[in-house]
Amino acid sequence: MKAGIYLSPKQVKMTEREMPVPRPDEALIKVSYAGICGTDMMIYHGLHPRAEAPLILGHEFSGIVAASDGDRVNKGDRVVVEPLLNCGFCAPCREGQAHVCKSLRYIGIDQNGGFAEYTTVPLHRLRVLPESVTEKMGAMIEPLAVAIHTVRRSKLKVGDTAAILGAGPIGLLIGLIAERAGAGKIVISDVSPVRLQAASKMGFEAVDARKTDISQVVKEYTDGCGADVVYEVAGNQTTADQMIECVKHQGEIAVVSVYKKPPVIQLAAMHFREISLMTTRCYSPGDFTKAIELLEQNKLNLDPLVSHTLPLEDIQTGFNLMENPDQALKILFKL
Known part of the structure; x- marks a missing residue:
C-alpha cells in the first residue's frame, strides 16, 4: 500500500508499506481523506517530544471499514477516527476526563496514522459517519471538536x-x-x-x-x-x-x-x-459527538477552510505549502 512517512526533520515521502493486519480489537480502515494539522508540522520540524521517525503521520482522517470482527462497526461503514488513546486508569481517566489523561497518546503521533491507504484503528476509536456527512468533511471533525x-x-x-x-x-x-x-x-x-x-x-x-x-x-x-x-x-x-x-x-x-x-x-x-x-487541550467524547451532529444537521459550512486537496504522492508539496500561511489553510490528502 501507499504510505506517507515522516523520515527526519523536514523530510516526508510517499513509499510502499505492507498492509497492516488488525488485531481482534481493531478494524482495518481504507483511508479516504486525511488532513495536515499543526501538530504534524511540529513533528515535521523535529520538535515533537514523543513522535519518532519513521512514522506514518495523520490523526485527522476518515475512511471506510475494510475488515472488522467486532460488533461496533461493519465492513463498508464510513467512519471518522477519534484518535485519542488514553490509559483508562489515571485520575483524569477515572474522573471522565480522558482527554487530559496523564499518559495520553495519539494515533498518528505515537503510532502510525492516516497518511496511508490502509491503517488499523481500535474499534472503540471509530465513529460511524451519518449519511449526510461526506468523508471529506469527516476529516474535519477532529479539528472541529477542538x-x-x-x-x-x-x-x-x-x-x-x-x-x-x-x-x-x-x-x-x-x-x-x-x-x-x-x-x-x-x-x-x-x-x-x-x-x-x-x-x-x-x-x-x-x-x-x-x-x-x-x-x-x-x-x-x-x-x-x-x-x-x-x-x-x-x-x-x-x-x-x-x-x-x-x-x-x-x-x-x-x-x-x-x-x-x-x-x-x-x-x-x-x-x-x-x-x-x-x-484548553483537544476535546472530550461529547465534543466529538457534537462536531458530528453539527455537520449532520448542516449547521456549518467548512468548505472555505479547505484550501488544497492533494494526492498522497504530493505529500512533500503539502508540507511545503503548510510552511507558508500565505499559500494554504487546511490541506487534505485524498487517498
Whole structure:
C-alpha cells in the first residue's frame, strides 16, 4: 500500500508499506481523506517530544471499514477516527476526563496514522459517519471538536465580543462555534492575506496584524473596554502580549496554542484588571459527538477552510505549502 512517512526533520515521502493486519480489537480502515494539522508540522520540524521517525503521520482522517470482527462497526461503514488513546486508569481517566489523561497518546503521533491507504484503528476509536456527512468533511471533525471544546470551556455568553488571535483552521473554527454560541461580534487577526480573506468570507471582522493593532479595533467596538473573551491561537510572543491588551477588565483569555518557546506573560497587567486565563487541550467524547451532529444537521459550512486537496504522492508539496500561511489553510490528502 501507499504510505506517507515522516523520515527526519523536514523530510516526508510517499513509499510502499505492507498492509497492516488488525488485531481482534481493531478494524482495518481504507483511508479516504486525511488532513495536515499543526501538530504534524511540529513533528515535521523535529520538535515533537514523543513522535519518532519513521512514522506514518495523520490523526485527522476518515475512511471506510475494510475488515472488522467486532460488533461496533461493519465492513463498508464510513467512519471518522477519534484518535485519542488514553490509559483508562489515571485520575483524569477515572474522573471522565480522558482527554487530559496523564499518559495520553495519539494515533498518528505515537503510532502510525492516516497518511496511508490502509491503517488499523481500535474499534472503540471509530465513529460511524451519518449519511449526510461526506468523508471529506469527516476529516474535519477532529479539528472541529477542538474548537467546540475551546468555546465550551470558555465563559463566552450571548452578545459577548470575542477576539481571536490567529486565523488558521482552528482559529476560524473557533469563530464559527463562537458565532453559534451567540457572540455578538467576532474580531480575528492574522498576517496571512489568504487566511484573512477566508475570515472575511466567513463574516468575521478580519484584522491584518501587520498593519493594525487588533486591540485598538476591539476597543473601538467595545467603547474602549476590550473583548469579553480572547482566544489565543497563534502561539507567539506578539499574540501573548496582545491577548492581555485585547481583553476587558475581569475578562477571560483562552490559550489554545501549544507554544514551541515559552512566552513572557505580563501577569501584573492581568492582576490589576482581574483577568482570568484558561488553557484548553483537544476535546472530550461529547465534543466529538457534537462536531458530528453539527455537520449532520448542516449547521456549518467548512468548505472555505479547505484550501488544497492533494494526492498522497504530493505529500512533500503539502508540507511545503503548510510552511507558508500565505499559500494554504487546511490541506487534505485524498487517498
